[in-house]
Amino acid sequence: MSVNPSAHPLDPWLESKDWSLHPHQVETLRAVQEKSCLVIAPTGGGKTLCGFLPLLNQIDHDTPKPGLVGLYISPLKALTKDVHRNLLDPLEFIGSKIRCEIRTGDTPSHRRRAQMKNPPHLLMTTPESLALMNSHADASSLFYSLQYVIIDEIHALADNKRGDLLSLHLARLRNLAPAHRIIALSATVKTPSQLQKWLSPQDPESVHLINAYQQGSQETGPADLSLHCPNERLPWSGHGATHAADDILKFIRAHRSTIVFVNTRAQAERLYRDLQERISLSIKPDQKQIRLGLHHGSLEKELRLAAEDAMASGKLDALIATSSLDLGIDWGAVDLVIQAGPPKGVARLMQRIGRSNHQLDKASKAIVIPTQCMESIETVAAIEQVLAGKPDNEFLRDGSLDVLMQYTIGRIASSPLAADELYREVITAGPYANLSRDDFDRVLEFNSTGGYALKAYPQFQRICLNSQNQLTLSDEKLARQHRMNIGTIVSYPHLKVKLGRNRGIGEIEERFVQQLEPGMSFQFGGRLLRFEGIKDSTVQVSPARGAANIIPAFAGGRLPLSSSLSEEVRNLISKKARWKELPEQTRGWLEKQAERSGIPAPDHLLVESFPRSGKHFFVTYPFAGRNAHQTLGLLLSRRMEQSGLQPLGFVANDYAVAISSLQPITDPAIIPSLFDPDDFEKEIHTWMSSSYLLKRTFREVALVSGLIDRSYPGRKKTGRQVTFSSDLIYDVLHQYEPDHILLKATQREAERGLVAWDRLRSVLNEFHGKYAFKCLDRISPFAVPVVMEVSQESIDGSAVEALLDAREEDLLREAGLTS
């Protein structure tokens, strides 16, 4: 194998395009001969091609030897398709005979079988499909010839459970094909060494780092990034961009091709509706008709692909999208990205900005439009960080135990091996480098018997030892059951939506459907639909006319504010000298807050209490992100319950938490005791474990670990499927096996996810004894956004009992049963 960067097989194709190799591509070609590579480069800067160059350089294009040489792994199915299409072009141009195929959940089973029997030279797949391949006995014969593993957009995988799963399968591949090299491709990250460590925990230096940004590549000028505040009044609350719709339309008209990013699927639907309304009202003969598309994760795959195609071929002027478009697909023609709503993180904003002006040697152009005053402060902070080139993403995490439970079943199903051998393999996966042998053994024990102290029914072991002391599955059925449950993304039950008899248009949450009555109409997929009823577990709809006020709510999609951003926000608010950096309306809003309540000093925590619509509200502003505030809401409402204040529920957003109660807080003396950090520390572990946050996390752990099956509404149950209330299981485990490995896994997931205890603890300690309490007669400007949030968490306690009593009283009176 020799590399001469000046004579690459793709040269004729590159010349035909008048392109030449970028410095980072040349360096990758050279470096990968020695070791694996981590390439940090902007999207569209030839990054993906960079991953394939070494393989294409080495392979015999005329008479390729049979066997899999390259494996390309991407976080998105859509991206594998796009990359596949882009690669076929040069391969055809140079007349290459190598076979390059896709394998994802969409690949028909006969194709998958054919791929196992006669593998292509290059296979493009996702972490989940790799997991499926690795759970079969023929994984070793498929992968032994592997020379290159290309991981695209690794930054989107390495900070979550999907990355944990991928890292374990990479460890497996290292054993199956020890000579292969990894080429990992990433967007800009805060600390590249964290990704090197993720790839090779025992020897991070063995991964060569290539940073295209530092090579002064021409294609990455500073972004043309600005904040835009519409002339319309900036709302105090809500997340919609309705107020900015006219301005967004103006921007779309002034550009060739625009992507408008919003943060949630419901916001995407709403903005689509608002823009369409304006377009149909404002058609003038001399004006070009704006063509809009909609793209989000709940839409049927075909509809998403159609929108992508229409965008790529210039049939759309703008596409409204959620994070479903954050990654991947290259559209050179996009010349403007609009972010409507707060970016929540610096790295995320950078990723989205990077979706414009890919192939031109021009700066990306992006406009950020805040949707409310508080969020405009965050937006200003995020733009400053992007322009200063300070991404905020982190990749140091300990691998999740539930993912390991899932992985080991598939690993054992594929080929028996000794426990020691398996342990040695697992700790070569970056996130599991620190896994203790004890935790590993308990994971195995869980997989085998459940790992309960009560040793009932030893004959029902799922894993047993063969004659060579190797772990094997006791029943082939278990492997099939495992394959049904592969994956780390857990969602709440969804139902398919069908227009007419057979036209699937997407799916909505079962919880939303329960609120619908036949005849009601709602908006989905950018159109107005009439709910006809549920038939065979699908939501039947017909086209409707008129105005839809209802838009389905979708869980998730709201990422918490990153800590570095929240610090900046606090900074901007508390220092009046910096207010001039903010939009004028936001300044006015801050001044109103100063007048009606108060602006907290940097080292003080603002706490407000006021009556509103028959209830009392208690609001505080730690700016510590949604998850930490949820936990704080739980803690505070528990204390309020103990003090007889009868809390009803609380709402948390990224800036504040608001608790509603039947009784008011008026006495400032009670504040320090409500926030006392020492008592929190003592209490949290005892009572947190019975909270809904832990139960919610446990559900995910139970599904990922395979304790209970995933349910697939709309698909008939196989009869073997067991769906269970994970809450009930949690209660039993918590009572009888408090040290069970599933509870340990849950605790760990919760603390870094929903509970965010570390972040909350530092806030409580920082503000201890420094509370600025304002007892107000009405809601303050700061409180408006949080009080208006819709997703309230309810408290189980005396208030519910009081309400049930009142209700019963009403019923009895109605029935004439009491006086």
Place this chain on the structure above:
Amino acid sequence: MNITFADIAIELRPSGACYLPECQTLVATDLHLGKALSLRKRGYVLPPHETKVTLNKLAAEIHSLSPQKVVLLGDSFHDHDGPQALELSDLQILQQCMLDTQCLWITGNHDDLGLKEAFSSHGIGLPGQISDQYALKNLLMVHEPHRKDDRPQIVGHYHPKATVDLGHRKLTKPCFLWNDHYLILPAFGTFTGGLDHQHPEITKWMGPNHHAALIYHQKVALV
């Protein structure tokens, strides 16, 4: 909560059982003992402690009411192997709590064969007696409703649940259902699913208009 059903005073208990003070009779249904163990045969490793949780709850009810008679209204075991699979310590809880009371095991669709075997010559020592129904005063107690019997009936089988809108939230909990003819008890067992009380399987007996009382912690509330 106290109701009158078929001219008999009945207390609906937060445990999911009901108590007839005049006859000192406690009635509970659908304990589904051994459900987690039963699922092990199918490859699931659910925690097997739910049997203990359910039995301790039953023992607590017997301890606080000291009934003369306990009627278990069917599906006491999740499957036919349930009685044989009962852990010794669990059997002891049962024997202990039934020392001063008579226990009547009504058969259900999940456990009739298993119960019959448990009370056959090679029984395992379950306390009490077995029957397919029980008549008390003008009442019939049976696992599933009997269409051909005119007597008012106390039944189980359906694991009814109800959802109530409290304005700021919706609450879904197991519930008691009754009209003039039927009283349906919620499942007493720990790992048991549920059926909404407006489900056709339930309304075919109860009609859409019936009384419902849901269980919230230590409270039974009319909804």
